[in-house]
Structure formats: C-alpha cells, structure tokens
Amino acid sequence: MDAHVLKYNATVSEKIMVSPDLMILHVEADEPRSEFEAGQYLLLGLYGHESRSSNAEPEEKPPQPDKLIRRPYVIVSERTERTQFEFFISQVRTGQLSPRLFNLEKGSRLHICGSNAGIFRLDETPDGSDIIMIATGTGIAPYISFLRSHIIERPESKMIVIQGGRHRWDLGYSGELTFLEKHYANFFYVPTLTDADEEWDGLRSNIEDLLRKDFIQNEFNITPDPERTHFFLCGNPEMVANVSEWLVGFGYRRHHPDSPGEFYVEEF
Numbered sequence: 001m002d003a004h005v006l007k008y009n010a011t012v013s014e015k016i017m018v019s020p021d022l023m024i025l026h027v028e029a030d031e032p033r034s035e036f037e038a039g040q041y042l043l044l045g046l047y048g049h050e051s052r053s054s055n056a057e058p059e060e061k062p063p064q065p066d067k068l069i070r071r072p073y074v075i076v077s078e079r080t081e082r083t084q085f086e087f088f089i090s091q092v093r094t095g096q097l098s099p100r101l102f103n104l105e106k107g108s109r110l111h112i113c114g115s116n117a118g119i120f121r122l123d124e125t126p127d128g129s130d131i132i133m134i135a136t137g138t139g140i141a142p143y144i145s146f147l148r149s150h151i152i153e154r155p156e157s158k159m160i161v162i163q164g165g166r167h168r169w170d171l172g173y174s175g176e177l178t179f180l181e182k183h184y185a186n187f188f189y190v191p192t193l194t195d196a197d198e199e200w201d202g203l204r205s206n207i208e209d210l211l212r213k214d215f216i217q218n219e220f221n222i223t224p225d226p227e228r229t230h231f232f233l234c235g236n237p238e239m240v241a242n243v244s245e246w247l248v249g250f251g252y253r254r255h256h257p258d259s260p261g262e263f264y265v266e267e268f
C-alpha cells in the first residue's frame, strides 16, 4: 500500500457546506483518541499531492507532493467525544491546507493528530463568574464546544455569546445558539451584523462599537470587572485587538498559561 495512505488515520463522515468558503466537517478517527478539554484543538493533515477545491486560487509555492501539510483546528464537539470530531473551517483560497480540506468528500481519508492543546479553557475560570464569549467567523467553534460540554454545569453564571459578521450566513451555529438561549435562562445569544439585508431585525454594529456603547452594562447589567466577569475573544485579529484594548481599560489582564489573566485570546 502507498505510504501516504498509511499515514491517514481518519475518515470524513460528513461535510456540510455553509457557504462557498465555510464548512462543517465531521471526522471519524480510526482509533479512539485521548481526552480533550472544550476549546482545545487537533491538527488535521493532508499530503501535498491532494487536489485543491474548485474555487481555490493558485498557490504561490505549491508544496512537495509527499509533504504532510498540517494545521490546527478547534474541536467543536462536546469534550466527551473520543472518535467523532466536528470542525468549523473557513477556506483561505490561497492557502495550502484549507483548499485541500474543502475538496474532501464523505468517505475521504485524512490525517488527524495532536495532543489536544490550546489555552482556551472555560474550566479554568472561577465558578460563579460570568462568561462573555466574543467571536467572528470560525472563532465561534470553541464556544460551541464550551456550551455543549459545560452549560449544564454553570447555572449560576451568566453566559453570553456575542457573534459578529457581515452577512447572515457568517453566523455559524446560530440555530444551535438560538435553541440554547430558549432553553437555558442563564444563556444569552447576541448576533450582530454590519452588512445585513433589510430583513435582518437584529443588531447592526461591529462588536467593538457595541461594547464601547455600554451594551453589556445596559442589556445584561454586567459592569466589566475582572473579579466577576471573564472574557474570551476569538476570531478576526482587528476585533481581538480592539476588544483587548477596551478590556485593559477596565483593568483586565490577558491570560497566559504562566501568568493567569481574566481575558483569553485566540486569533485565527
């Protein structure tokens, strides 16, 4: 058997296209994997010889055919999963791996590895603290895992997801988030769009402006206070930089594994 095929240790069990550059990919590992915490990631890999999607743009420097290209992707699944893993992936059309992932179909083989790493850990926040999760794009992925894994354990915390995008189709998992809001009194979902059509009757602002206008104070009676409320930021680097600056103004410190803080950041 071809050595390339031997390295592959997982199979695509489902592929759901959300838009031409956004998909939900379900991957079944050949062998059960070790435990992970909600918000952590795994590495997905494909060889350079694999075909790219039909809407990809040419690569500046094509990889060697026998090179295994690997990148980290946050696990969307609940933390108890051992073999079935869900990922929410956006295509970088000029990129090396994501256009190859977008060309996979149900039944395609790929490589999955990694030691379930990542600093995004809801379980490290103090019990009873309010949690505000802010995302753009695929940055929503870790929060879905947080909520699937932990919402039931934190009835005393207010948990709020603020999700920003340009259009409706940018709001991945909005159906699941709306469902959770209806079923959990302590969970609130705040989608906000900057380029929505006229049928959109929700918020029309970018996330930074919403926060600067005291949205969470007025809407949820939460004053940003590092002692009481922890923030997670994931997605677009400009949004992350602006919200980080706003939080620092309230005395927040960015969390690092060796120096704990009250806001957690993941950019991609």
Ligand SMILES: Cc1cc2nc3c(=O)[nH]c(=O)nc-3n(C[C@H](O)[C@H](O)[C@H](O)COP(=O)(O)OP(=O)(O)OC[C@H]3O[C@@H](n4cnc5c(N)ncnc54)[C@H](O)[C@@H]3O)c2cc1C
Binding pocket: 041, 071, 072, 073, 074, 075, 087, 088, 089, 090, 091, 092, 094, 095, 096, 097, 098, 099, 118, 138, 141, 266, 267, 268
């Ligand atoms: C901890 C972590 C978790 C991640 N989780 C996810 C996830 O859940 N879902 C997901 O879709 N991605 C995620 N990413 C990003 C992912 O790992 C890849 O970087 C991304 O898919 C691009 O890989 P590529 O090989 O296609 O592009 P590359 O060949 O690596 O990059 C090509 C070029 O595109 C630029 N680029 C990279 N990413 C983007 C982007 N998002 N938008 C525009 N330009 C970009 C690069 O700077 C580079 O110049 C995560 C990254 C990290 C570090």
